[in-house]
Each structure stands twice: as C-alpha cells, then as structure tokens.
Amino acid sequence: MTDITPDETAFAVVDIRGLHKRFGDNEVLKGIDLQIKRQEVVCILGKSGSGKSTLLRCINGLESFEEGALTVDGQVIRQHDPAAMRELRQNVGMIFQSFNLFPHLTVGKNVMLAPTLVKKMPREQAERAARALLKRVGLEEKFATWPGNLSGGQQQRVAIARSLAMNPEVLLCDEITSALDPELVGEVLQVIEGLATDGMTIIMVTHEMGFARKVADRIVFMHQGRVHEMGTPEDIFDNPRTAELKQFLA
Numbered sequence: 001m002t003d004i005t006p007d008e009t010a011f012a013v014v015d016i017r018g019l020h021k022r023f024g025d026n027e028v029l030k031g032i033d034l035q036i037k038r039q040e041v042v043c044i045l046g047k048s049g050s051g052k053s054t055l056l057r058c059i060n061g062l063e064s065f066e067e068g069a070l071t072v073d074g075q076v077i078r079q080h081d082p083a084a085m086r087e088l089r090q091n092v093g094m095i096f097q098s099f100n101l102f103p104h105l106t107v108g109k110n111v112m113l114a115p116t117l118v119k120k121m122p123r124e125q126a127e128r129a130a131r132a133l134l135k136r137v138g139l140e141e142k143f144a145t146w147p148g149n150l151s152g153g154q155q156q157r158v159a160i161a162r163s164l165a166m167n168p169e170v171l172l173c174d175e176i177t178s179a180l181d182p183e184l185v186g187e188v189l190q191v192i193e194g195l196a197t198d199g200m201t202i203i204m205v206t207h208e209m210g211f212a213r214k215v216a217d218r219i220v221f222m223h224q225g226r227v228h229e230m231g232t233p234e235d236i237f238d239n240p241r242t243a244e245l246k247q248f249l250a
C-alpha cells in the first residue's frame, strides 16, 4: 500500500491508492490508483463488467474493499469501516441510471428530504434551498408536482437537484442518461455541464463520447478492473495507445 503524504491529500479531493475489490473469487478492481483534483471533471469509459460502477460505489461508501486506501476530502477510509462509509455517503453525491425518486413525495419534498432528515435543516431553509436547486436544473415550476407526472429527463434532473441538496464535495454519475429516450439525453447533460462550469468536482461513467470529449478534463479508460489508459480527451480519443482502447472506441 502506498503511503499518502499530507500534501497529496490536500491536492486531491478523491485519492485512491491500490484499491482492490473482490466479490468472492471474482477480483473486480485489481489495484486502482486515481487522484481527482478539486473542480476536475473525469469521465470513466469502459466495457460492461470492467468495474466502473463498483469503483464509483467504493468512492461513495456503498461498497467496502479489501485492500488499499481511499481518501475523500481528507477523510481516510481503509477497507471496511461502516461508520466512515456512512459519513462518506453524506459527502459524496451519486446519481444512477434509474432516477429512484420517492414516488409518494412531491418533487420539492424529494429534494428537501435528506437535508431535513439527515442534516436537521429547518423546513423553511430546506424549502428555500430546494427551490433554488430546482431552478438550477430548470424545474423551478415543478416544486409541487409528483415525480410520476414528469418525463424521464425531468426526473433525472430532480435526482441531480436532490443529490446537490446535501452539498456534496464530489458528484458521481453512473450512466445517468442510459435509460433516457434519446431526445431527453441533452437536457440532463446540459445540467451536468452547467455544474462543471460552476466548479463542481464530477466523476462520471458515461457512453456519451461527445459529452466526454467536450466537458471532461480527463478520461479514464477501465479494462478488466484496471485503469488501462488515462489522459486528456485528445490523448484518449485522438491518440489511443493500447489495442483495448482502440477496439473500445472503434
């Protein structure tokens, strides 16, 4: 395991060193080293089964790991540490392919729930924050609407607002446009691009190559549980070095 010097942790908001993760005999992450700077936008590419979702789930404390160390915003997590993982989930926002809004709560209540419940934020303050966040994702007029009456793209934008309500240090996005009809993909990507412009640190698994090329500072290509290639969008898309990446992009 690599030692982490204070300087490096101050520099990287997410610092992953020698991370190994197994499901039984299946070693899914085979030693991941990855440092993400504050305000950086990193897109993760790779075939299905290459470990992308598992890596994101480790970063927000949904999965434990067997070897290595993970530091998020200075908080060090070594292997299985339920209390640290719980705290991690509050500092790291995650959005999934399925929007998972609470169907029995209005849009506004969906966004207000975690701040009022977990952070004990007063109702009026939570409501003001929720309205501001809904405005940010272009849905200020939907505060009192039920999720079931929204399009998939609108629901995903509410999910983004809900995630931002906890004021996360890092936002993780796992194929958040994959379940959407093609005509709804753009409105969700536009919201993410806006957050990137505003300086949010974003780690995003995506198949949207055009978005990755335009918005990402850095691209990570995963293959069989390893960071196989990493670089700027130009490096990765215009000058792929490995046969595996060339084949993936073809």
Ligand code: ADP
Pocket: 023, 026, 028, 046, 047, 048, 049, 050, 051, 052, 053, 054, 055
């Ligand atoms: P990707 O997101 O790149 O498609 P995943 O991280 O979902 O890849 O999966 C990587 C590997 O881990 C796959 O072989 C998958 O079957 C396995 N895996 C993922 N989650 C679990 C789990 N909860 N239990 C057992 N195996 C899992």
Ligand code: MG
Pocket: 052, 053, 054, 174
């Ligand atoms: Mg996945």
